[in-house]
Amino acid sequence: MAARCVIKRGFSTAPDPLTAVREFSEAIAQPDIGLIVFFCSISFDLAILEPELRRAFEGIHVIGCTTSGEIAPIGYVDGSITGFSIAASHCRAASVGIENLSQFQMSDGHAATQQLVAAMNEKGLTLDPKDTFAMLLIDGMSGNEEVVLASIHLLMEMAPLLGGSAGDNLRLTGAFIYFDGAFHRDAALLTAIKINAPFRIVKCQHFIGSDMRMVVTRADPLKRKVFELNGEPAAREYARILGLSELTLTPAIFSEFPLMVKVGGDFHVRSIQAAHFDESLTFFCAIDEGVVLRLAQSEAVLQNLEAFFQSVKETLGPPELIIGFDCIHRSLALEKTQTKHLASELLAANNVIGFSTYGEQFSGMHLNQTFTAIAIGTPYDAD
Structure with missing residues (x-):
């Protein structure tokens, strides 16, 4: 298997949900997929998008969320669905959903951590920071990121964690997390990903x-x-x-x-x-x-971003994929200075797939106005 076939990135800007899912699924198609992650605009009719995603990816582990803008293989886009697939030969993952965040208790996070560890164990896997990272997708309107992070501190002792707060294009009415074949409001999703590739958890702030x-x-x-x-x-x-x-x-x-x-x-x-x-x-x-x-x-946003990607390459080599969580305020700042197209070029050149968030999670902290990312290098044994 060639390295380029281990991770497939794709997107669609088609406004029709059926067409968008078809184009997206064709772009990331590969034999024996271990995990699919997607980020989609709230402008889609989720009642149509949801069953179409189930149909297109039946039997595959699929997770995602709504956004306030997407980062696709061509850089910043709006009104799209974007994401990636990783071959099962190089990726094993398990997810645990947390619902009713408005009534969240610390014990819920403890239970989710235990369930996630158990789910990995059932697959014969253990969480090891050398080859496993954790990702949190959470409703950005829940206001509960800090308490959720505090409740899963034991998970962060077993694997580095980061993630993003799902958005809704600044409507501020509600965001959605996708897991178990459905979009969930007032919810969060914990995912542990064991990957046969080098990776780094990194962040950028200007x-x-x-x-x-x-x-x-x-x-x-x-x-x-x-x-x-x-x-x-x-x-x-x-x-x-x-x-x-x-x-x-x-x-x-x-x-x-x-x-x-x-x-x-x-x-x-x-x-x-x-x-x-x-x-x-x-x-x-x-x-x-x-x-x-x-x-x-x-500081100068573009120069800061250039230096960030250069540091990633120096420590990891050219990234095969960067899963990026980029604060919506960074996107707005780039628009105001009319430099968003230049930032898009940088994101595209470094294989970033992600979305504009209502906040970013990095280790045990909930942050704003940062770009946090999982940078993944060339997969091992991809021949």
Whole structure:
């Protein structure tokens, strides 16, 4: 088997779900598939897409989610279905779904971890960080990424984990995870993947913390709402610091001027999701009272991305596949600077398949405005 046949990447931009699934399935077709992963636009009629996916991939382990934009073999696209297949000779996987996230308890995560380990054991497999990684796909509107990650810490001791929060094209009404042949709302999916290829878990961030600080003086962490910054209404204070009117606070502004928090010596982005009439701000991550936030300073996105891919090649060689989880705010920032087409070229040149997320998971952290990825090198014994 030639190396290029171990992993097949494909996509379709056809608006008709039947045509889209047919074109996608033809692109990733190969004998004896071990796993299929797809990412699709919420613009598809999921009631039609769902049974068509079952029909096209009957008997195959298939997982996926909805997006706020896709990354296909040609780079950034919208309104598509994209993904990849990995041959069973080089990939064994097991998945466990978690439903009713709105009522999630820590014990649910513990149980899911145990079920996933048991499912791998039933296949005669053990989780080993040398050849196994874990992936989390989760409803990006659930607001439960942090607690889910905390509940599966035992899994992360057995295999490195990353993932993405599913989106819905910024409608902010609900995202879907696909497993067991159906789309699920208010759900998450844990998948363990044992692969016969070298891989690296990596992340890229183009922001650094500035000296402009603000303190969260009133917040509801469970709802990810901040009501006051520096003792003032949060949206008003944020706009004042930027020198803008509250009326100009849009997703484009949030993507250009995110806030950051310092954790363990490193700065991590905390992206704003929306500003409200009561002058509160909703974030894509939980924010506690008393936290010191800093206004972020942006580095050059394209140069940062180029350096990132170069470092991947230096440590892994040319990637056969990069599974990428790219914050929606990165896409919006690229659109504003009219450089999205250049970033698309970089993504395509490095074999990235992924989607624009409502947040990224990297090890035990839920992040914003990053590009996290599983970089997979040339499969072993692919002759």
